[in-house]
Amino acid sequence: MRRLSLLVLALAAHTAFAAPAPTRIPDDALRTAAVLREQALADDTGWKVVESLTTEIGPRIAGSEADARAVAWAQAKFRELGFDRVWTEPVSFPKWERRSEKAEVLGTHAQPLAITALGGSPGGTVEAEVVRFADLAALQAAPAGSLAGKIAFVDYQMIAARDGRGYGPGGAVRSRGPSEAIRKGAIGFVMRSAGTDSHRVPHTGITRYDEGLTPVPSAALSVPDANQLARLVARGPVRIRLALDCGWDGEYTSHNVIGEITGRSLPKEVVVIGGHLDSWDLGTGAVDDAAGVGITMAAGHLIGKLKRAPKRSIRVVAFANEEQGLYGGRAYADKYGDDLKLHQIAAESDFGAGRIYAFNTGSPAPEGSREATRQIAGALAPLGIEYAPTQGGPGPDIGPIAAKGGAWAWLAQDGSDYFDLHHTADDTLDKIDPQALAQNVAAYTVFAYLAAEAEGDFGSRPKEAGAGK
Amino acid sequence: MRRLSLLVLALAAHTAFAAPAPTRIPDDALRTAAVLREQALADDTGWKVVESLTTEIGPRIAGSEADARAVAWAQAKFRELGFDRVWTEPVSFPKWERRSEKAEVLGTHAQPLAITALGGSPGGTVEAEVVRFADLAALQAAPAGSLAGKIAFVDYQMIAARDGRGYGPGGAVRSRGPSEAIRKGAIGFVMRSAGTDSHRVPHTGITRYDEGLTPVPSAALSVPDANQLARLVARGPVRIRLALDCGWDGEYTSHNVIGEITGRSLPKEVVVIGGHLDSWDLGTGAVDDAAGVGITMAAGHLIGKLKRAPKRSIRVVAFANEEQGLYGGRAYADKYGDDLKLHQIAAESDFGAGRIYAFNTGSPAPEGSREATRQIAGALAPLGIEYAPTQGGPGPDIGPIAAKGGAWAWLAQDGSDYFDLHHTADDTLDKIDPQALAQNVAAYTVFAYLAAEAEGDFGSRPKEAGAGK
Numbered sequence: 003m004r005r006l007s008l009l010v011l012a013l014a015a016h017t018a019f020a021a022p023a024p025t026r027i028p029d030d031a032l033r034t035a036a037v038l039r040e041q042a043l044a045d046d047t048g049w050k051v052v053e054s055l056t057t058e059i060g061p062r063i064a065g066s067e068a069d070a071r072a073v074a075w076a077q078a079k080f081r082e083l084g085f086d087r088v089w090t091e092p093v094s095f096p097k098w099e100r101r102s103e104k105a106e107v108l109g110t111h112a113q114p115l116a117i118t119a120l121g122g123s124p125g126g127t128v129e130a131e132v133v134r135f136a137d138l139a140a141l142q143a144a145p146a147g148s149l150a151g152k153i154a155f156v157d158y159q160m161i162a163a164r165d166g167r168g169y170g171p172g173g174a175v176r177s178r179g180p181s182e183a184i185r186k187g188a189i190g191f192v193m194r195s196a197g198t199d200s201h202r203v204p205h206t207g208i209t210r211y212d213e214g215l216t217p218v219p220s221a222a223l224s225v226p227d228a229n230q231l232a233r234l235v236a237r238g239p240v241r242i243r244l245a246l247d248c249g250w251d252g253e254y255t256s257h258n259v260i261g262e263i264t265g266r267s268l269p270k271e272v273v274v275i276g277g278h279l280d281s282w283d284l285g286t287g288a289v290d291d292a293a294g295v296g297i298t299m300a301a302g303h304l305i306g307k308l309k310r311a312p313k314r315s316i317r318v319v320a321f322a323n324e325e326q327g328l329y330g331g332r333a334y335a336d337k338y339g340d341d342l343k344l345h346q347i348a349a350e351s352d353f354g355a356g357r358i359y360a361f362n363t364g365s366p367a368p369e370g371s372r373e374a375t376r377q378i379a380g381a382l383a384p385l386g387i388e389y390a391p392t393q394g395g396p397g398p399d400i401g402p403i404a405a406k407g408g409a410w411a412w413l414a415q416d417g418s419d420y421f422d423l424h425h426t427a428d429d430t431l432d433k434i435d436p437q438a439l440a441q442n443v444a445a446y447t448v449f450a451y452l453a454a455e456a457e458g459d460f461g462s463r464p465k466e467a468g469a470g471k
Numbered sequence: 472m473r474r475l476s477l478l479v480l481a482l483a484a485h486t487a488f489a490a491p492a493p494t495r496i497p498d499d500a501l502r503t504a505a506v507l508r509e510q511a512l513a514d515d516t517g518w519k520v521v522e523s524l525t526t527e528i529g530p531r532i533a534g535s536e537a538d539a540r541a542v543a544w545a546q547a548k549f550r551e552l553g554f555d556r557v558w559t560e561p562v563s564f565p566k567w568e569r570r571s572e573k574a575e576v577l578g579t580h581a582q583p584l585a586i587t588a589l590g591g592s593p594g595g596t597v598e599a600e601v602v603r604f605a606d607l608a609a610l611q612a613a614p615a616g617s618l619a620g621k622i623a624f625v626d627y628q629m630i631a632a633r634d635g636r637g638y639g640p641g642g643a644v645r646s647r648g649p650s651e652a653i654r655k656g657a658i659g660f661v662m663r664s665a666g667t668d669s670h671r672v673p674h675t676g677i678t679r680y681d682e683g684l685t686p687v688p689s690a691a692l693s694v695p696d697a698n699q700l701a702r703l704v705a706r707g708p709v710r711i712r713l714a715l716d717c718g719w720d721g722e723y724t725s726h727n728v729i730g731e732i733t734g735r736s737l738p739k740e741v742v743v744i745g746g747h748l749d750s751w752d753l754g755t756g757a758v759d760d761a762a763g764v765g766i767t768m769a770a771g772h773l774i775g776k777l778k779r780a781p782k783r784s785i786r787v788v789a790f791a792n793e794e795q796g797l798y799g800g801r802a803y804a805d806k807y808g809d810d811l812k813l814h815q816i817a818a819e820s821d822f823g824a825g826r827i828y829a830f831n832t833g834s835p836a837p838e839g840s841r842e843a844t845r846q847i848a849g850a851l852a853p854l855g856i857e858y859a860p861t862q863g864g865p866g867p868d869i870g871p872i873a874a875k876g877g878a879w880a881w882l883a884q885d886g887s888d889y890f891d892l893h894h895t896a897d898d899t900l901d902k903i904d905p906q907a908l909a910q911n912v913a914a915y916t917v918f919a920y921l922a923a924e925a926e927g928d929f930g931s932r933p934k935e936a937g938a939g940k
Contacts, residue, residue, distance in 0.1 A: 060583075068581070068582070113537070202895075229900070230900075426671075428670050
């Protein structure tokens with residue numbers, strides 16, 4: 003690892019046999035960061051970017067006509083915001099689309115149900131009795147074949163939490179429920195939305211069918227509709243009709259869109275920040291994830307306005323198709339993950355637009371950068387952000403490069419209301435608090451700038467080679 | 472007026488030339504009312520009725536298959552709750568139905584818009600440029616012919632208020648906007664929903680087209696969609712497509728469903744309470760108006776359980792088709808409004824399920840019953856209800872009989888969140904607070920019982936004959 007070797011040699015000139023000097027942030031950079039922080043809090047660039055993307059493009063499911071418009075929009079926006087370099091990188095994936103969807107209770111309590119197909123579901127119309135399960139474990143415990151000719155209904159209510167921990171079990175119903183139901187013989191699958199709201203806005207999201215299973219129509223009920231169906235099932239047998247017109251339809255090539263502020267002395271080394279450009283089709287993708295795009299574009303823009311660029315480059319990535327399988331993040335890692343000496347650190351904003359409350363970094367070799375991380379946390383503290391040295395992880399699209407050994411930063415957003423909106427028609431601009439968004443921009447600006455100015459790295463190392471070797 | 476004359480004669484025996492004795496509530500009735508009040512607060516009959524209607528019948532737009540099921544449900548529920556007499560009375564009206572509806576922005580900002588047809592709108596597909604107006608007055612001020620070939624968009628945001636006063640101007644956009652737009656040449660009409668929420672649930676509601684105008688497709692945008700369309704219009708010309716499949720389709724005969732607790736000494740005189748049985752088709756009609764049906768059925772039920780029935784009968788009416796023009800209330804007034812001596816007083820619960828905060832009564836001849844009204848208010852005071860002697864008016868379905876001179880009572884509900892839900896898909900059971908509902912039941916129970924026990928009347932007089940003569 004070339005860069006580490008140079009660092010060790012440089013240190014050796016001062017102290018024979020010493021460990022590599024710990025990474026640190028220079029004092030002048032900390033002073034500049036304090037100024038940037040206050041500028042960012044008073045700046046509305048982040049808000050304007052979010053407003054522009056959600057209004058002019060609106061919903062932009064991967065592979066749609068709006069996906070292409072969003073890619074063009076992002077390039078134009080990076081240029082408008084003064085980024086030094088703007089380019090795209092292709093990202094290919096299978097295309098899934100929703101055309102229509104409908105469900106209804108049949109018989110004596112006939113009434114419509116508000117549902118939405120899960121991403122990846124096949125189309126088809128099924129009409130059958132519903133069998134309710136309180137949670138995924140109950141479905142898993144059902145005898146083999148016991149759902150033959152039935153529609154499984156998993157009625158698990160996820161909890162709201164600042165750190166979004168309810169999404170673990172909630173999201174698992176969506177990702178694993180359909181396959182479990184098929185294994186028991188079900189011809190259809192419905193679930194209480196993995197969400198925490200109480201509106202007639204069902205939550206979509208990708209599901210996967212295990213190899214060897216024949217996919218069945220799979221959908222989420224809004225929370226009030228799940229309540230209703232549970233009450234009806236408690237009264238006696240309930241038949242429903244689920245009619246979905248949706249499915250996979252060929253391959254599509256979208257693009258990661260990248261804007262860069264060129265570093266002054268180590269321009270090939272990059273601090274990566276970003277969000278994802280795609281959204282689900284139901285809302286306008288405001289909290290998921292125009293917010294992340296706006297926060298990080300605005301942070302790059304503010305750093306780009308400095309008279310003296312930071313040492314390293316600031317690379318802002320608007321990732322393609324996060325929603326259906328981290329396609330943009332995986333393409334990025336494929337392209338850049340084998341040259342980790344150029345990867346200073348990366349962070350994705352993809353948990354809404356709530357205030358950031360905690361900060362940490364991680365890598366295969368974190369020891370050398372603990373003090374630098376603490377210094378950055380100190381610069382973030384006036385924003386109400388705590389240093390959380392034992393917590394966190396990489397954002398979704400950073401996951402693939404982190405898996406290869408890339409250092410990551412965690413800027414933890416308050417997600418208390420995130421799952422009220424996530425993947426629903428209600429994910430619209432009005433749900434974003436401009437002040438909270440500006441706090442996010444300030445945090446990303448400070449973090450990215452200081453990481454780019456650090457003397458030393460944050461521990462990116464190929465995982466195969468072992469940490470710190 | 473026979474009853475008044477008898478009263479005057481009776482008084483004349485005591486005091487020559489005196490005015491009729493004021494109406495008053497006997498002390499033993501006040502003691503019984505205090506017991507009823509506490510029983511009602513601890514009783515969940517109201518909640519169970521609302522749960523049953525919203526779950527088993529669900530949406531029940533007038534004239535639908537569910538309307539007939541609701542009529543059967545109401546008869547069965549009255550019987551189950553022990554009412555002495557249960558019957559139906561036919562109510563005929565033209566039938567309107569919604570089949571499908573869709574809207575989208577066309578061109579460079581292409582995206583779907585969440586809309587719902589206004590009740591009474593014709594079907595049809597129109598595609599045109601949108602012209603935005605801040606409010607109804609701005610539309611009215613537009614030059615004649617200026618909207619030729621255009622779609623009018625009235626973007627008025629109604630305010631939330633405890634007493635619902637925002638619905639005056641908000642509802643006026645819906646009732647008068649389409650006709651105004653047609654007069655200016657518009658081929659379609661869209662409005663910001665008359666609502667106070669921020670969800671993708673547009674608010675429907677009836678509209679009327681003035682005589683001589685050719686109706687055009689008319690719809691409401693959800694509040695976030697109105698925001699979105701306003702932002703787009705601010706950027707330049709916007710074309711939208713509005714495709715509605717809905718309209719009038721023949722006549723239908725539904726029924727007012729009536730349950731009565733027979734009075735012990737004046738059984739032909741009635742205190743009328745009720746709600747309306749129909750709902751719009753988008754939600755399950757929980758706050759509008761299963762709540763009113765549940766509150767008043769429960770109140771009648773609790774009075775019916777007394778060992779000694781009140782003097783007069785308690786009549787609970789589940790009115791047909793309130794939503795499309797007070798058809799049930801008008802049929803009721805046609806049948807009973809000409810014999811006002813039998814009409815002690817009436818109140819409809821049709822403003823959601825928020826707590827009652829104020830009480831008053833009114834009639835053509837209110838002077839004689841002021842003290843009795845004050846006595847009832849006193850019995851309601853422990854429920855947090857104020858006596859508001861200068862305020863109020865009859866509920867919607869009581870309007871027609873009040874117009875003939877029938878006395879009415881006003882039990883004012885807190886409607887702060889009513890227009891978050893009203894006429895939307897979000898009007899579902901989970902929005903009702905069972906404690907607030909029980910407070911309503913307690914108030915209606917106390918009011919109806921005391922009005923039925925009063926010595927004297929509340930001033931019902933044919934309006935044609937003048938008040939108090």
